Amino acid sequence: MTDISMDIARPEPKFRLDLTSDAARARIRSRYRAETRFKAYGIAALTVTALFLAVLMFDILRNGLPAFWQHSLLLDVPVAADIVDPAGKREAGAIKGADYFPLMRNALNAAIPGIESRSASKQLTRVLSVGAPDRLRDMLVADPSLIGKTIKVPLLLSDDADLYYKGAGTGIDDRAGRGTATPSGRTGEITVLTSSNDFAEELQNIKLRLKSVADTISRDAGRIERSGPDQAQRVASMRAEVANLANRYQQPGNAEALDSKVPSVLVAINGGLVKATRLDASGITGDVLLPLKSAEEAKPGTWKVVHYSTPESDRKVTDQEVAFLERLREAGAVDRHFNWRFFTTGDSREPELAGIRGALTGTALTLLVTLLLCLPIGVMAAVYLEEFAPKNRWTDVVEVNINNLAAVPSIVFGLLGLAVFLNFFGLPRSAPLVGGLVLALLVLPTIIIAARAALKAVPPSIKEAALGVGASHQQAVFHHVLPLAMPGIMTGTIIGMAHALGETAPLLMIGMVAFIVDVPTAFTDAATVLPVQIYLWSDLPEPAFQSKTAAAIVVLLAFLFLMNGAAIWLRKKFERRW
Amino acid sequence: MDMSTVEHAMLTPSATSAPASGTKVTARACNVYYGEKHALKDVSVDIPERSITAFIGPSGCGKSTFLRCINRMNDTIASCRVTGKIEIDGQDIYDPALDVVQLRARVGMVFQKPNPFPKSIYENVAYGPRIHGIAKSKSDLDEVVISSLEKAGLLKEVKDRLNDSGTGLSGGQQQRLCIARAIAVSPEVILMDEPCSALDPIATAKVEELMDELKANYTIIIVTHSMQQAARVSQRTAFFHLGNLVEVGDTRQIFTNPKEQRTQDYITGRFG
Numbered sequence: 104m105t106d107i108s109m110d111i112a113r114p115e116p117k118f119r120l121d122l123t124s125d126a127a128r129a130r131i132r133s134r135y136r137a138e139t140r141f142k143a144y145g146i147a148a149l150t151v152t153a154l155f156l157a158v159l160m161f162d163i164l165r166n167g168l169p170a171f172w173q174h175s176l177l178l179d180v181p182v183a184a185d186i187v188d189p190a191g192k193r194e195a196g197a198i199k200g201a202d203y204f205p206l207m208r209n210a211l212n213a214a215i216p217g218i219e220s221r222s223a224s225k226q227l228t229r230v231l232s233v234g235a236p237d238r239l240r241d242m243l244v245a246d247p248s249l250i251g252k253t254i255k256v257p258l259l260l261s262d263d264a265d266l267y268y269k270g271a272g273t274g275i276d277d278r279a280g281r282g283t284a285t286p287s288g289r290t291g292e293i294t295v296l297t298s299s300n301d302f303a304e305e306l307q308n309i310k311l312r313l314k315s316v317a318d319t320i321s322r323d324a325g326r327i328e329r330s331g332p333d334q335a336q337r338v339a340s341m342r343a344e345v346a347n348l349a350n351r352y353q354q355p356g357n358a359e360a361l362d363s364k365v366p367s368v369l370v371a372i373n374g375g376l377v378k379a380t381r382l383d384a385s386g387i388t389g390d391v392l393l394p395l396k397s398a399e400e401a402k403p404g405t406w407k408v409v410h411y412s413t414p415e416s417d418r419k420v421t422d423q424e425v426a427f428l429e430r431l432r433e434a435g436a437v438d439r440h441f442n443w444r445f446f447t448t449g450d451s452r453e454p455e456l457a458g459i460r461g462a463l464t465g466t467a468l469t470l471l472v473t474l475l476l477c478l479p480i481g482v483m484a485a486v487y488l489e490e491f492a493p494k495n496r497w498t499d500v501v502e503v504n505i506n507n508l509a510a511v512p513s514i515v516f517g518l519l520g521l522a523v524f525l526n527f528f529g530l531p532r533s534a535p536l537v538g539g540l541v542l543a544l545l546v547l548p549t550i551i552i553a554a555r556a557a558l559k560a561v562p563p564s565i566k567e568a569a570l571g572v573g574a575s576h577q578q579a580v581f582h583h584v585l586p587l588a589m590p591g592i593m594t595g596t597i598i599g600m601a602h603a604l605g606e607t608a609p610l611l612m613i614g615m616v617a618f619i620v621d622v623p624t625a626f627t628d629a630a631t632v633l634p635v636q637i638y639l640w641s642d643l644p645e646p647a648f649q650s651k652t653a654a655a656i657v658v659l660l661a662f663l664f665l666m667n668g669a670a671i672w673l674r675k676k677f678e679r680r681w
Numbered sequence: 682m683d684m685s686t687v688e689h690a691m692l693t694p695s696a697t698s699a700p701a702s703g704t705k706v707t708a709r710a711c712n713v714y715y716g717e718k719h720a721l722k723d724v725s726v727d728i729p730e731r732s733i734t735a736f737i738g739p740s741g742c743g744k745s746t747f748l749r750c751i752n753r754m755n756d757t758i759a760s761c762r763v764t765g766k767i768e769i770d771g772q773d774i775y776d777p778a779l780d781v782v783q784l785r786a787r788v789g790m791v792f793q794k795p796n797p798f799p800k801s802i803y804e805n806v807a808y809g810p811r812i813h814g815i816a817k818s819k820s821d822l823d824e825v826v827i828s829s830l831e832k833a834g835l836l837k838e839v840k841d842r843l844n845d846s847g848t849g850l851s852g853g854q855q856q857r858l859c860i861a862r863a864i865a866v867s868p869e870v871i872l873m874d875e876p877c878s879a880l881d882p883i884a885t886a887k888v889e890e891l892m893d894e895l896k897a898n899y900t901i902i903i904v905t906h907s908m909q910q911a912a913r914v915s916q917r918t919a920f921f922h923l924g925n926l927v928e929v930g931d932t933r934q935i936f937t938n939p940k941e942q943r944t945q946d947y948i949t950g951r952f953g
Binding site for chain 1 (some may be wrong): 752756758759782783785786789790791792794795797798799808809812813859861863865866
C-alpha cells in the first residue's frame with residue numbers, strides 16, 4: 104500500500120498457492136482420475152446406446168429385407184382358348200372375368216407329372232398364391248392374341264412356399280444307399296426293402312428318442328408321486344406308458360412308426376420319392392410323394408436315404424410340399440425377383456399379395472393436410488407471439504399453454520378429434536382429412552415452439568439495423584428476421600412432420616385402423632397410414648406378415664431418416680455466422 | 682438557449698444551404714427510466730448542425746441511452762419511458778402525431794458492432810432507399826447505392842463484388858458499409874454508438890477520416906469511450922456521469938480547460 108511496507112520483511116501469507124507438496128500432487132492425481140472416470144462414463148453410455156441401436160437395426164433389417172424379394176414359378180402355361188375366352192370374342196371383360204385356376208393346375212401338373220392322389224394334387228396347387236394368375240391375366244388383356252399359345256409367365260408363389268425358398272423350411276441331407284433297394288410299386292403306399300441294414304441308424308435314433316421320452320415321463324411321474332397321493336391314478340398311467348416305451352426301445356430290431364414330431368425319413372429312388380411311415384433296419388413302409396419311374400430294384404449308390412431335419416409339425420410346409428418345391432427348384436422353375444408388388448398394391452389378407460401403397464398414399468395425404476395447416480398457422484402464431492404480442496399476463500398464459508399442449512399425450516388429441524371432427528362436425532371416419540387435422544393439432548405446438556426459438560436466435564442487431572434505416576417494425580420482421588429464421592423454422596417443421604409420420608395412437612381413435620384394400624385417391628377416402636399398417640400386420644398370425652411388418656418398418660425408418668436428413672441438410676446449408 | 686430559427690414544415694429535410702452554425706437537435710429536461718431505474722436525469726443540450734458532437738463518459742453513464750432517444754430507438758424497449766422534450770429543427774420528435782419510421786429515416790444510426798444484413802453489399806445499401814421509395818427505377822437505385830458507397834469511402838474496395846455477402850467484408854469495411862447504408866436514405870443526423878470499438882486502429886482511422894468528410898453535410902453525434910477519438914474528431918463534447926450531463930462545450934475547451942472537477946478527473950484518468 105505504501106512505500107514503507109516494501110522494506111518490512113513480509114510475513115508468511117495465510118493463504119498461499121501450493122503446487123509442490125504431496126497434498127497438491129494428490130489433488131492433481133485425483134482431478135485427473137475424476138476426468139478419466141467422467142470420460143469413461145460418457146464412452147460407456149455411448150457404447151450402450153450404439154449397441155442397442157445396432158441390435159435394433161440388425162434385427163429389423165434381418166427380418167425385413169427378405170420381404171423385399173419374392174419368389175415366382177416360371178412355368179410354361181398353355182393358354183387354352185376355351186377356358187380363358189369361351190365365347191371367343193376376345194373382350195377384355197370376359198378375359199378378366201375368366202377362371203384361371205384350371206390353367207394353373209394344368210401348368211403345375213405338366214411340371215410335376217404323375218400326381219394321382221387328390222390330397223397331393225390339392226397340395227400341389229396350394230404352392231401357388233391366389234394372386235398367381237394376375238400377371239397372366241394382365242398380359243392377356245393387353246395382348247389377346249396370346250390366347251391359344253403356350254407362354255412362359257411367372258406365377259406368384261404362396262406365402263408359405265415363398266418363405267420356404269427364403270430358408271424358413273427344413274434342412275435337407277442325404278446319403279447314398281449301401282444295399283440294393285427294391286420298391287414294391289410306383290405310386291400309393293409301397294415298401295422299399297434293402298439288402299443291407301440301411302436304416303439301422305435311423306431306427307436307433309428313434310429308439311434313443313423313445314428312451315429320452317420315457318425318462319422324462321418317468322421323472323415327471325416321480326415328482327407327482329412325491330408331491331402327494333391324490334394323483335395315484337395319473338402316476339399309474341404314466342408308469343404304464345414308460346413300461347410300454349421301454350418295451351419298444353429295449354428291442355432294437357423292432358419296426359417303429361414315424362410321426363410328424365420326428366425328422367422325416369425319405370427314400371429317393373428311381374426318380375421318385377417315398378416318405379417312410381414305418382421303418383426297421385432293412386426296409387421302410389411309406390407313401391409315395393413323387394411317383395417312381397419304375398418299380399425295378401436299384402443298385403447300391405443309385406438311391407438315397409433323405410432326411411428333412413425339421414419335424415413336419417414344426418414347419419408350415421408338409422413333406423409333400425417340400426418334395427414339390429425341391430423338385431421345382433431342381434427343374435429351375437423358381438425365379439427370385441424384387442417385390443415390386445409390395446410398393447404397388449394395397450393391403451390384402453394374403454401376405455404375398457399385401458403391399459404398402461395404400462398406407463403410403465394415406466400417409467402422404469394425411470401429412471399434406473397436416474403441413475398445409477401447421478406451417479402457416481404455426482409460423483404466424485410464432486411471429487405474432489415473438490415479435491408483436493404485448494408482454495402481459497395473457498400472452499404468458501398462451502405461452503405456458505402452448506408448452507403444455509406439446510406435452511399432452513397423443514391419444515388425447517385422438518379423442519379430441521373423435522369428439523370434435525367426427526361426432527360434432529360429422530367428417531368421414533378413417534379419412535386422411537381428419538387424420539391430418541388431428542396430427543396438425545399434435546404438431547402445431549412443436550412448430551410454434553421451434554419457430555419461436557428460430558426467431559429468437561436471429562440477433563437483435565439485424566432488427567435494429569433495419570429499424571435504424573427507417574424500416575417499420577413489421578418491415579424489419581418480414582424483410583429480415585423471418586427470412587433469417589426460416590431455416591430453423593423449416594428444420595423444426597420437418598422434425599414435427601417426422602413426429603407426425605410415426606404417430607399411431609391418435610389415428611386409431613378416428614378409425615384409421617380399418618382393413619382397407621383400395622389405395623385412397625382423395626382426402627375423404629377411407630385410408631390408413633404406415634405406422635398403423637405396421638400395427639395391423641404385427642397382429643396377424645401368418646409368419647409372412649411378420650416379415651412384411653419388418654419390411655414396412657424399414658420403409659417407415661427410411662422415410663424418417665430421409666426427413667431428418669433433409670432437416671440436417673437445410674440447417675447446414677443455411678447456417679449463418681453473424 | 683433555443684437557437685432554432687427556422688420553423689420547418691413537418692418532416693421536411695432542412696435546406697442544404699442552412700448556416701453551419703444553426704442548432705439541429707435540442708433536448709430539454711430529458712429523463713429516461715428503464716422500469717424503476719432512472720437512467721438519464723434532466724438532460725438539456727443543444728447540438729449544432731453539420732458538426733460532430735461527441736458524448737463521453739464512463740460505462741453506464743447514460744450517453745448511449747440519450748443517443749438512442751434522438752431517433753426513438755428506445756421505443757423498442759418495452760420498459761423504457763422518456764419524459765421531457767427533444768426537438769429536431771424545432772419539431773418535437775415525441776409528438777404522438779409524428780411517424781417514428783420517418784423520424785428514423787431522418788436520423789440514421791450506426792451501431793457499436795458492425796451489423797450488415799446477411800445479404801449482398803448492394804442489397805444492404807439499397808434496402809433503405811427501396812422501402813422509402815427514394816429511387817424510382819433500377820438505374821436510380823444503382824446511382825444511390827454507388828454514391829452512398831462512394832461517400833462512405835468503400836466503393837473502391839467493393840465495386841467489383843457488389844453481389845457478394847456484406848458479412849464477408851472485414852470489420853472496418855462492414856462498419857463503413859453500415860455508414861453507407863445509413864447515408865443512402867439521406868438522413869440529416871447520423872447517430873454513431875461507439876462505431877469504432879470493434880475495429881482495429883487502421884480501420885478506426887478510416888472511419889474517423891470518413892466522419893470528418895461527412896460532417897460537411899450531416900450532423901453527426903458520436904458516443905465514444907476513447908477520449909483521444911473525441912478529441913480528434915469532434916467539435917463539441919458532452920460529458921455524462923451517472924445519468925447527468927455534467928458539462929458540454931467546445932471540444933478544445935473541455936479537454937484543456939474543463940469547468941467541472943468531475944470532467945477534469947475523467948479526462949485525466951482519475952476515474953472511469
